[in-house]
Amino acid sequence: MIPRALTPAAFAGRGARARIESFSGETMGTSWSLHAVSPPAATARRVQAALDLVVAQMSQWEAESDLSRFNRAAPGEWHEVPGELACVVEAAREIARESGGAFNAGLGRLTDAWGFGGAGPVGQIPEGDDVLASRTIDFDPATRRIRRTGGAALDLSGIAKGYGVDLVAEWLLGNGVRHFLLEVGGELRGEGIRPDGQPWWVDVEMPPSSSIAPWRIALHDLSVATSGNYRRGFVADGRHYSHSFDPATGRPIVNGVSSVTVLHRQCMMADGWATALTVLGAEAAIALADGQELAACVVAGDREYLSHGWRAMLH
Structure with a gap:
């Protein structure tokens, strides 16, 4: 798969003798x-610092992160948050609105109860959780303040990793690095091209149970994110429960979708939309992707569903 346009700026500052340097770490x-x-x-130090900032603001697993302290505070009160966290909350609310509520950043209590949050695994189906409780996160962009209802706790695990990719990418671009491939936990963003003139080629991860061949994508000024139900979950009474939740029911999804991959200029939006589309089921997900002009691929069993935007990159 190849993007429909090659940015002329991609060739700026590139030469056949330019060197590729590689860095890695944990986050x-x-x-x-x-x-x-x-x-x-x-570069390595600044990349790690940017990702550490995302953890310090948005992690459910760090007790003193801005997100964790917000979730411990009394509901109904407004709290000013840092600009980076505010940016992600605003994007999450946009995706929630455009997806009809398929994405909800207020499910932190549910993800904890099912063992997918900062409290750690539980290995059993939770009892007595009020799935109808309000899970609303309000946001005032003018003052960068957020507040939650009593049934809500902020959970940005479906979008924050993609934002971390974008934050690092913007630092790289701002410091004259025009050609790179960046990956954080399977979410990727590619800018420019390699010194040999080739784009940054990456293979889309497919569910291990699927016989569908993986797609190969040229990440030229483009991001890719995949949401896969096979990655995390637990088995109770012989049944597998996914870490992806349907906000309408408050329970793990059972719609047959095993993975969703989305291409977008911003990795944060690719990440968030992949999460939202996973909830909807294959046909509804593709219909919404077409309506939002998203390049998306949905895998359900051994069947593949492709949006118009995805198909356009095949020509």
């Missing part, structure tokens, strides 16, 4: 890696 319970053409000396 958000996973790993990160970067392949960059002629990066500055401080």
Whole structure:
């Protein structure tokens, strides 16, 4: 798959003798890696610092993160949050609105109860959880303040990793690094091209139970994120429960979708939309992707569903 347009700026500052340097580290319970053409000396340190900032603001697993302290505060009170966290909350609310509520950043109590949050695994189906409780996160963009209802707790695990990719990418671009491939826990963003003139080729991860061949994508000024129900979950009484929740029912999804991959200029939006589309079921997800002009691929069993935007990149 190839983007429909090649940015002329992609060739700026690139030469056949330019070197690719590679860096890696750990963040958000996973790993990160970067392949960059002629990066500055401080690159590894600055990448780690940017990702550490995301953890410090948005982690459910860090007790003193801004998100965790907000979730411990009394509901109904407004709290000013840092700009980066406010940016992600605003994007999450946009996706929630455009998806008809398929994305909900207020499910933190549910994800904890089912063992997918900061409280750790539970290995059993929770009892007595009020699935009809309000899970609303209000946001005032003018003052960068948020508040929650009593049944809500902020959970940005379906979008924050993608934002971390974007935050690092913007630092790289702002410091003259025009050609790179960046990955954080399977979410990727590619800018420019390699010194040999090739784009940054990546293979889309497919569910291990699927016989569908993986797609190969040229990440030229483009991001890709995949939401897979096979990645996390637990088995109770012989049944597998996914970590993806349907906000309408307050329970793990059972719609047959095993993975959703979305391509977008911003990795944060690719990440969030992949999460939202997973909830809807294959046909509804593709219909929404077409309506939002998203390039999306939905896998359900051994069947593949492709949006118009995805198909356009095949020509």
